[in-house]
Amino acid sequence: MAIKFCVKLEKTAAETIPMLKKAFGVDFLSGRQIFRWDKAFAEGRDDVNDENRAGRPSTSSFDDNVKRMRDLLNTDRRLSVRLISETLDITKTIVHEIV
Numbered sequence: 001m002a003i004k005f006c007v008k009l010e011k012t013a014a015e016t017i018p019m020l021k022k023a024f025g026v027d028f029l030s031g032r033q034i035f036r037w038d039k040a041f042a043e044g045r046d047d048v049n050d051e052n053r054a055g056r057p058s059t060s061s062f063d064d065n066v067k068r069m070r071d072l073l074n075t076d077r078r079l080s081v082r083l084i085s086e087t088l089d090i091t092k093t094i095v096h097e098i099v
Contacts (some may be wrong), residue, residue: 001048002020002023002024003016003020003029003034003037003038003041004037004041004048006019006020006038007038007041007042012038013034013035013038013039016034016038017031017034020034062094062098065088065090065094065098066098068088069084069088069095069098072084072087072088081095081096081099
């Protein structure tokens with residue numbers, strides 16, 4: 001939405017980047033992504049949501065994994081990340097993200 005707003009104000013992507021970095025800090029989009037969105041909005045795009053892509057959505061089973069992990073940890077809070085990963089058949093990276 002912020003990038004779309006800047007496009008409506010006729011700001012260039014180069015002008016938009018420092019404003020967004022100041023407003024949102026380092027946890028915002030990269031310069032390349034800002035240029036991509038700026039171009040899309042300048043060409044008339046209205047939708048601010050990402051387009052659907054092929055493949056399984058990254059969040060398709062995240063809520064299910066959180067619930068399964070919560071249930072498992074309620075039985076024993078001293079389980080290691082490795083053991084949780086093996087028991088629930090999810091990657092250690094996902095276990096770390098949930099924790």
